[in-house]
Amino acid sequence: MAIDFTLTTDQLRVQQSAREFATEVLAPAVREADAEADPMAGFQRTKEAYVEAYRRGIAFCMLPTEYGGGGLSNVDVILAAEEICAVDPGFACTILVNGLGLMPVWYWGTDAQKERFLRAATSDPRGEYIVGYAVSEPAGSPGGTANFDSPGAAPVGISVTALRDGDDYVLNGRKYWPCNVAGWDGNGANASIVVVRTESGRGGTDGLSAIMVERGTPGVTYTLIDKMGHRLTPNAEIVFENARVPVDNLIEGTRGNGDLLINRNFAWSGPVAGIAAVGVARSAYEAALEWAKTYTAGGASPIINYQNVGYVLGDVAARIEMCRYFCWKTAHYMDQHDYHGELIGAMCKIQCTELMFDAVYKCMQVVGVNSLDKQHNWEKLLREAAVLPLYDAGNFGMQRRRVHGVLASPDFDPRALMNNTFVNFTKAMEVIDTMPGYEEAPLVPAG
Structure with a gap:
């Protein structure tokens, strides 16, 4: 039959492995972590579970095997995700965002960028590597990103700018709601993909690109958001103040196509x-x-x-x-x-x-x-x-x-x-x- 809802032996193994992780490793940490008043403290209570997820190949299961990832199909990812989300969807979102941050590198990056960023994510001996994804911006007048593709002139849509200055791009502006970007200690994820406006005088979808901002970049600060739900995934505000990022960090295939990303x-x-x-x-x-x-x-x-x-x-x-x-x-x-x-x-x-x-x-x-x-x-x-x-x-x-x-x-x-x-x-x-x-x-x- 062309249509068969029976899971294969390998799919059942993926499902069962995710279920065992969720019930045996994640579940014991969820109740107390969710009850933490401080969002960073709550998130940090999941670190041991995250490291175990990394060790079991869950944290980067969506990346291709040639770069050290799990090589799971999208169907396999869905099977595993249901089991983890049944215990805590916030923790599962943290894993998801690793994919949102790195899959564009896989899609559009140069071979050197794939080796550099994907390999780093999958080869951390401590199992703590985490990746952010930054698109949304603060609400205001103008502000927010629901209408990021509105065809108006700047400052309509995404307003974080990345202007070329020699061998760097200089970033200025704010993001609000990005996930994972603050990392485990509030000082930054290992790497975050950030959608920026590389042509500051143009609005809408014109001149949008994606650039990787690495931990320790000067001029970048993070403040966690205190949320009513998904408390075990860390959302934050990012402020860029003349943050200098190497030009090689711009994901080449996204140049002018950050909207499609x-x-x-x-x-x-x-x-x-x-x-x-x-x-x-x-x-x-x-x-x-x-x-x-x-x-x-x-x-x-x-x-x-x-x-x-x-x-x-x-x-x-x-x-x-x-x-x-x-x-x-x-x-x-x-x-x-x-x-x-x-x-x-x-x-x-x-x-x-x-x-x-x-x-x-x-x-x-x-x-x-x-x-x-x-x-x-x-x-x-x-x-x-x-x-x-x-x-x-x-x-x-x-x-x-x-x-x-x-x-x-x-x-x-x-x-x-x-x-x-x-x-x-x-x-x-x-x-x-x-x-x-x-x-x-x-x-x-x-x-």
């Missing part, structure tokens, strides 16, 4: 965010089902024997299955199309994260008021589920707009995904739903 990266992470939602909902569903089979609410028998409870949990179980297979389909599509899936990746992320948020809340309704008691895990599950539609190129801010841009293209084939044919994503698809003429509008001070 953003869309390709967030397409790749779409099914990972989708399967994160599946993992969170799976944990909620299994806990609610166990509760319903043992809790009577003062009645004569457990509440699973009442229609409403059975129907709700049946619907939740069906949604989990639907979303899991959508993630598998999306990952399989990307495996077949050179890690491109700008349309299907966005669709998958939108639908799975929103359906699964509702699924988690329905499970809480089954448990009732007891789900508010923090001795149980419901509060954390709800916080994590709430993050997923909002982050990783928010569903409203960027993901739906990407889908719209593809569908509106004159040559779009509405049966392309059904037929598993390649959907090319172009710059012409990027500017839809942005705000032309924004540069003429009066700027209202923030606050």
Whole structure:
């Protein structure tokens, strides 16, 4: 059969290995780490688990074997990610961002850059190597990056600049929300890929490129963000003040195409965010089902024997299955199309994260008021589920707009995904739903 949902022996091994790591290594650290008031202290409580993930080949499982990575297919990554996300999707996000930071080097870097950055990541004897990915910028007027591709003049869109000065680029500006960039001690990841404007006088998608900023670069400071969810992944503000980065750190194939990097990266992470939602909902569903089979609410028998409870949990179980297979389909599509899936990746992320948020809340309704008691895990599950539609190129801010841009293209084939044919994503698809003429509008001070 061309379609077979039975996992191979190797896929079952990947799934089981990830499950063992998540339950035996990660789970014991999650509760106390999540409860830490200081986000850096909470993140640091996961370091031992991260080092073990590195040792087991999980931390850079998405990179090709020729550079020391795990060589997992996108489908394999999804299988492993569900198991880790069922325990803590924030920790899984830290691993995901290693890929977001280095896969563009694999796609677009020179041979020397691949050897330099990919090999360093996979050969750390201490197992602590961590990589950041920096796109988002602070909200304000103007500010933020949901409309990073708006065709207006600067300062519309991405405003961190990288101007050539001899053998260096000089970076100035701020990023807000990038993950992993502060590293384990707040002084920087080993390396971070940063989308910058290399032509300061142009706005929108013009003149965007990606450059690697290494730990210890003078003029770069980091401040962690205190978040309600995904507390075990470190998001930060970065400030660049005349930070000098060697010209050789500019990823050559991204020169003038940083916009396409953003869309390709967030397409790749779409099914990972989708399967994160599946993992969170799976944990909620299994806990609610166990509760319903043992809790009577003062009645004569457990509440699973009442229609409403059975129907709700049946619907939740069906949604989990639907979303899991959508993630598998999306990952399989990307495996077949050179890690491109700008349309299907966005669709998958939108639908799975929103359906699964509702699924988690329905499970809480089954448990009732007891789900508010923090001795149980419901509060954390709800916080994590709430993050997923909002982050990783928010569903409203960027993901739906990407889908719209593809569908509106004159040559779009509405049966392309059904037929598993390649959907090319172009710059012409990027500017839809942005705000032309924004540069003429009066700027209202923030606050």
